[in-house]
Structure formats: C-alpha cells, structure tokens
Amino acid sequence: MEKEHKEYCAAPHRVVVLALDGLLPFELGIAHRIFGLARDAAGSPLYETVTCSVRPPGPVRTDADFAIAVEHGPEALATADTVVIPASYNLGRVYDEGVLTEELKAAFAFVRPGTRMVSICTGGYVLAAAGYLDGRPATTHWSAAEHFQRLFPSVKVDADVLFIDDGDVLTSAGVAAGLDLCLHIVRRDHGSGVANNVARRSVVPPHRDGGQAQYVHRPVPEPQLATTTTARAWALGRLHEPIQLRDMAEQESMSVRTFTRRFREEAGISPGQWLTQQRVERARHLLESTDLSIDQVARDAGFGTATSLRQHLQTTLGVPPTVYRRTFRATTGGTRRRP
Template sequence: MTSCVPLPPGERPADAPPPHRVAVLALDGVIPFELGIPARILGGALTSDGWPLYDVRVCSLDGSPVRTSDGFSVVPEHGPEELSAADTVVVPPTANMRALADEGSLAALAGEALARIGPGARVVSICNGSYALAAAGLLDGRPATTHWWEAAHFRTLHPHVLLQEDVLFVDDGDVLTSAGAAAGVDLCLHLVRRDHGSATANAVARRCVVPPWRDGGQAQYIERPVPEPTSTTTAPTRAWALERLDRPLTLAELAGHARMSVRTFTRRFRDEAGTTPGQWLTAQRVELAKQLLETSDLTVDHIASRTGFGSGNSLRQHMRALVGVSPAAYRRTFHLTSKEKEFAQ
C-alpha cells in the first residue's frame, strides 16, 4: 500500500451516508506540513467498504492561491463558501500568525472568516492556529492549548483563554486546539476516534505509520535538559505494565520494576509521560476497555476484570470520567460488525 488514502473504484453508492465535510482554511504564510495533516489523517478514515468517512477540502479566504512559509504557493480548489458548508473547520498555523496578532489585523481577518462557520460546526486549530480562534473570540473562558513556544505571548495577548500549554491537545467539545506539528496528527486521530471509534483510528494510524494514540494530557516536548543516554527511564516499566493491566499494579511495584525509589520513579515518570503513574494506568485501562467494547462481546464485568478495574461499577465510573459515557453507551455507538473487524485488521 503506497498511500494513506486508498480509494475504492467507481462512484460512491447513492445509499451510502454522506461523509463528514471538513474545510481546512489556508491563510497567507500557511505552514505546508500542518496544512496537509487533516487530509492525510481524516482523509484516510474509511468505511468498512473503503469509502471515505470525511470529505476534506482546502479553501482560502477568497479562492486565490496562498503563499506558504516554505517558498512556494498552494492553489486551494475552494473559496470561503466551504466554511459555511463544513461540519468541521480546521485552521492550520502560519509563519506570520504571531505578527498578525501583534499588529491587530488578525482579529478582523479571523472574525470575518470564522463568522462564516455554520451553527453546530466544530472548530479545530493546529499549533498557532489557536491565535486565529482566540482573535475571533472563540476561546474566551474555554480551555485551549498552543505551541509551548508561543504560550507566554499568547497568554499576555489573550488573558481570558484558559491556556494549558503543557498538553498535546485540548478537546472542549465543539472547539479543539492542539500544540505544534505532530500534535496536530494526534488531534486528528482523536477526532477519528471520537467520531468512529478506536479501530478506525488505529487503521488510519497503521496506514500512515504513526503512533495510534497519545493522550491529549501528555506533556508537550517542552525544551528541557536531555538525560544522558545511560540514564534510567520509565519506558521499559510502562511497556511491562501494559502487558499486565489486568493486575492491581501498585506504585511500589512499578518503582521496583524500574529499580528506583518511589519518589524518583514518580518524578521521572511525570517528566517523561506528562502525568502521574496512577493517572496513566487508568487511561491505559480505559483505552483497553474501549477496544474490548468495540471488538468483543464480553460482558462489562468481564471487561472490567480484563482491564484491572475489578468491577463493572468501577469501569463505569472511570469511563464516564474519562470518556463521558457509560460502557454500554460506548458499545452501542462503536461496536464493530464482523465485516468491520476484518477491515480494521
């Protein structure tokens, strides 16, 4: 397979559900890598019959060519009318976004563009595309993130945004923001997972040869002293724990496996994974439970046992806290048919 987006031959069947329409807004100075992420990830999500689940369209403010940050221009096939027709609008970063924000012209530019978005549409930013969302007033009083390099400046310019600069992405329902470059891949995979379940997102990730899941709460790779190659890390212990999620793993047991004191292990774990060992374990157990709910007919109690929650009530509590729905509701939405299971392999 040579492409992330293998398309089936022929016309889409008339009775097939229409794909989710995505408009990617290319502004002057757009960064090419991030501009291509939505088409590469969302465009790679397919039905069990091989039809695209998303219709991704790149547009500009006036339908004209757009200069990129890398010495060439792109020619979007669509104009601003796509913004009002889209179910999801994505704003990638530009090389001059911060300058536009400083000079005050971004507010009018972003306000005019994003005012076209229809009611009920999702709005997504990648990297410093968050400046455009903030300038249009979409982030006031809401949690959001941006590239860590821009965090201090962003907070000064937009003090009413609840900025979380140490995470990969923030999902606040109809408004989602991500940190730099690769975090845009994480956020688009999260959208696929949220819309169509883990199996579909994992299939996209496999075709594009990227990690299928990094929790949005994981720390950005903020500039820090790099440990010496001989330094002990928690990575082997995390891999070891993933094979034993059905067991009641304790912090002392994890630290013992890593051959560290509990205090050192906890500090190093947070530095590397961006969260505490307990929070990380819970997230991994919920992720495994989601996969089992999608791909098996096991009872909730059995899945709770397989994932280390012990009881169905405990699993329900953690699913509601992290996913927002009960196991039963999640299964009704994302349980795969036998044909879909075969396609996801």
C-alpha cells in the same frame, strides 16, 4: 427503510481546511492525511476534505520557499461540518492585537452555526480572535502559551496537554499534536478501530502518553541513562492484574522515588495517571470489539468492578460504558455523519 439508509450513508463528513498566508505545509497536510485515510467497513471514505483560502482561488504563501495553489475561496466554509485552522507565521493583527483582519471576518461569516471548529498549534489564535474560545479551555504550542493567555485573558489556557476537546471546539498544541487531535476526532466520530487503522497506515501511534511537558527543553544536570520503557511494557502485559508502583519500579531496579521522577520526565504524567489512561483505552477497545459483559470488561481492563469502570469512563469520556458501547459498536462499521 432503503431510502433512509441511503440518506444516512450518502454524504461523508465535510472537513474544510482554512489555508492562511505563512502557513506551515506540514500542518496543512495533517487533516488531509488523517481524515483522508478514514474508511468504513466497505472501504468508503468517512470524510471529504477540501482546502480554502480567505481570498478567491489562487496561490497562498507558506513559510517555506514555495506557495500552494488553493482551488476554493472562503465560501467553501459554508459547506463545512468541521473547519480546521492550521498554524501560520503571518497572522498579523491576530497575533499582535488579538483581532481578526477584515478578510478573516468576511471568511468566518460563511461558517454555519454548530460547525465544529478545530485549530492546530497557533491556529488557535484565529479561533480566539473570532470569539470561539471565550470562557473555554484551550491549548496551543507551549512556547506561545504565555503570550496567548495575555492576549486572550478570557481563554482558559492549558499549556501542559497535547490537545483539548471541548465538544464543538477543539485545539491542539504544536505541529505533531495536530496528528494526535485529528486521530482523536476520528476516534470520537467512528471508534478506535477506524482511528487505529488510520494510525497504522500513517505509521504513528494511535495515542501518545503525556502532554507537552515532555517536549519542553529543560537543562539536564547529568546524563539520565535509565528509562522507564521496560516497566511500561511490563505493565501493559498485565493491565488486568493489580499493579503497584513499587512493582513497576522494580522492573527498572529503581527506588520508587527515582522511578516516579524519571517516569514524569519521560511521560509527562505520573505512573498512576498513565496506568489509568492505559486501562481506559483497554476498556474502550473491549467495549467496541467484544460482547463481554461490563463486569468482565472492568476485570479485564484492571478496574476490578463495573462501578469503578463507570466512574473512570464517566470522568474521562463523559459517558458510562453502556452508552459508549451502544454508540461505537453501532457506528464503527458504517458511516456516521456528525449531528
């Protein structure tokens, strides 16, 4: 038993970040920051993150006025459990023709079958050119979405979301959405408790509402001074109670129609969708951190019945409450290596 335990906890999950010429330094640092802060209950790192290039160790140009010194060549990809590809402004044939350069082809040859592949922003172009996104849903920065879809017609592009988790391939929208995706990966691997702690230490929200729609520039015909923040705070304090749309609208002294329009403008989703998201997050927290029965979790999260809770978790997370609890109550306090 002791030997099995040592083998189980021995090696952190290895994340290899592929640094390409013209990369954005901010996006390069996201994976190191988020995965580097993830710790188990004993304070041991849950991930090991390294950076590699498509060439032998040496300098890699950025889109800023400095280069970075990368100490690993493409052979590091062969050691990865997860590969992260940040955005680059120098993708050349990948961006123009949708095909990999010879350097990238040689680099991807090191990637083992079953490795989890992750892209941030236009890093998705590299995954698509390598064939990882064929026939699969994906996202990228909203301003590149139409071009991305034309270049890779077999990819199911969704420009309205912050990130897409398609199992072993995950893609995110622009820049800060990479934070959302990496936090999601930590949450998926080790539970909300670990992810929330990483978010607190990074001074970022553990989960952002809505999608890219709220960040796309649209002309505003007149000043919009009213917001829906009071209604959201009010709703979060009583998720366990029935909440009607008119109740939320009343908190802002708006008509239901005006409130719904303003809410969509600010959050990118409808009030009903937002409420469901918050209730799912509440249920996840209770399943991970308490021994409450499924019926009680359903009531406390505002779903009313265990049947409703099961339906929403199955739709949102792909698993029923009992499976979710068994997975994350068992792994949040220890090191869990991805199968």
